[in-house]
Amino acid sequence: MISSCPDCATARAARHLVFADDAFWIHVWSVVLPFMISLLLVRAILRRVERADRPRERTPHD
Amino acid sequence: MTDGLPARPLIAAGLVLGIGLGGFIDGIVLHQILQWHNMLSSIVPPTDLVDMKYNMVWDGVFHALTWTVTLVGIAMLFRARRADRITWPAAVLYGPMVAGWGLFDLIEGLIDHQLLGIHHVHPGAEQLAWDLGFLLIGGVGLVALGYAIARAGFARGAARHRA
Numbered sequence: 001m002i003s004s005c006p007d008c009a010t011a012r013a014a015r016h017l018v019f020a021d022d023a024f025w026i027h028v029w030s031v032v033l034p035f036m037i038s039l040l041l042v043r044a045i046l047r048r049v050e051r052a053d054r055p056r057e058r059t060p061h062d
Numbered sequence: 063m064t065d066g067l068p069a070r071p072l073i074a075a076g077l078v079l080g081i082g083l084g085g086f087i088d089g090i091v092l093h094q095i096l097q098w099h100n101m102l103s104s105i106v107p108p109t110d111l112v113d114m115k116y117n118m119v120w121d122g123v124f125h126a127l128t129w130t131v132t133l134v135g136i137a138m139l140f141r142a143r144r145a146d147r148i149t150w151p152a153a154v155l156y157g158p159m160v161a162g163w164g165l166f167d168l169i170e171g172l173i174d175h176q177l178l179g180i181h182h183v184h185p186g187a188e189q190l191a192w193d194l195g196f197l198l199i200g201g202v203g204l205v206a207l208g209y210a211i212a213r214a215g216f217a218r219g220a221a222r223h224r225a
Binding site: 010011013014018023027030031032033034038041042045046049050 | 169
C-alpha cells in the first residue's frame, strides 16, 4: 500500500533536529542577516544617489 | 547619476528585486539543481535522509525570505510607476536589479561562507577558491555590471528627457 506520507518519521526527525538544536537562533540569524544587511546597504546607496543628484546650493562665490 | 531627474523609487525597487531574485537563483541553481550545497551543509552534511531533510527545512526558510523580499520589490516597483513621472529606459530597472543580485551575493558570501562557514559554494579541497570566485564574479562583478547598465540607462533617459 502506498502511504499518503511515505516518509513521516524521517521528516519528523529532521524537524525535531531543527527546533531542538541549541544553535537554532544562530541559524535563524545566519539566514536572516545577509538579507538585513543587503537591505540596509540599499538604504545607504539610495541616500548616496539622492545626495549626489541634489542640486548644489549657490554659494556667494557663484 | 540621474541628472537630477527623479529615479529613486525605481532604483530602490530594482535593488530590492535583485536581492530577492538573486537569492532565488542561489537557492534554485546551487542548492537544488546543482546540489553543490545547502543552507547548513557545512554544519550538518546531508549524508543521510534525516540530515538532508534538516537542510531542506533551512533551505525552505531561506526561500521564504527570498520570496518575501521579492514581493516587497514588486510592491515598490508598482509604487515607483506612480512616483516617477519619467519614462526611463528598461536599463534603469535592470541595472539596479543586477547590482542588487551582486550585493546579496557579496553579503551572503562574506557572512555565510567566510564568517560563519555554514556552507561553501562548492565544498571540497578547493572550496576557498570557489568562495573567492563567487565573491569576485557573483558579488563585485555583478555590482559593477549593474552599475554600468544603470548608468548607461540614466544617460539615455536624461538625453531623451531633454530632447
